[in-house]
Amino acid sequence: MRRVTPSWLAHHAVAVDQGQQGMTLVEMILAMLMLVAFGAVLVAATAFIARFMAQAQASFNADKPTGALVDQHQLQMAMDQIAETLSQPGFTKEDLGAIMGDPQKGCAYDPWQAWGLPGRAMPRRADYRFCLRSTSLSEPQLDSMPLEKPGIYVIQALADQLSASALPARRIFCRPKPFC
Numbered sequence: 001m002r003r004v005t006p007s008w009l010a011h012h013a014v015a016v017d018q019g020q021q022g023m024t025l026v027e028m029i030l031a032m033l034m035l036v037a038f039g040a041v042l043v044a045a046t047a048f049i050a051r052f053m054a055q056a057q058a059s060f061n062a063d064k065p066t067g068a069l070v071d072q073h074q075l076q077m078a079m080d081q082i083a084e085t086l087s088q089p090g091f092t093k094e095d096l097g098a099i100m101g102d103p104q105k106g107c108a109y110d111p112w113q114a115w116g117l118p119g120r121a122m123p124r125r126a127d128y129r130f131c132l133r134s135t136s137l138s139e140p141q142l143d144s145m146p147l148e149k150p151g152i153y154v155i156q157a158l159a160d161q162l163s164a165s166a167l168p169a170r171r172i173f174c175r176p177k178p179f180c
Contacts, residue, residue: 068165071125075169078122079155082130083173085117086153087180093139096153096175099132107131107158127166131156139175150179 023031086096099105099115108114111130112121132155139151152174159166174180 079171087175089176
């Protein structure tokens with residue numbers, strides 16, 4: 001470790017030019033103008049971006065704003081509950097066919113009421129329609145079920161108006177549950 005002595009400091013010290021004693025008044029005003037201009041651009045850009053972010057974070061429920069991510073999660077949970085209910089053997093193939101065959105029931109804003117689902121409706125966005133669709137893997141009759149594959153269905157959640165916070169979603173499920 002080097003020992004610092006006064007002679008070493010004097011030898012390595014930087015000589016200060018007596019002609020440079022700071023900024024002039026013109027340089028100071030120019031620096032302040034540049035700082036103000038930078039701040040103005042920063043505030044304008046932040047306000048511009050915030051305007052678009054407010055649209056993307058529009059809430060499903062205007063009374064209790066939660067944000068798009070929480071609202072999408074609630075939508076997925078509602079679709080999970082519908083899929084879990086419809087995959088039970090208590091709902092027959094004919095019950096699902098009646099839902100899908102009726103244009104009023106096939107896509108409903110409140111599937112619990114329109115489709116006659118038991119239980120309490122999950123909190124969700126009011127501007128989404130829930131649609132039930134079958135796939136090419138249709139469900140066979142119950143008496144031939146152990147020999148054949150179960151049916152695959154799709155629940156779609158379609159927003160009335162597409163935006164960054166209102167995207168369509170779908171849930172694929174198998175039924176009847178004991179054979180999946």
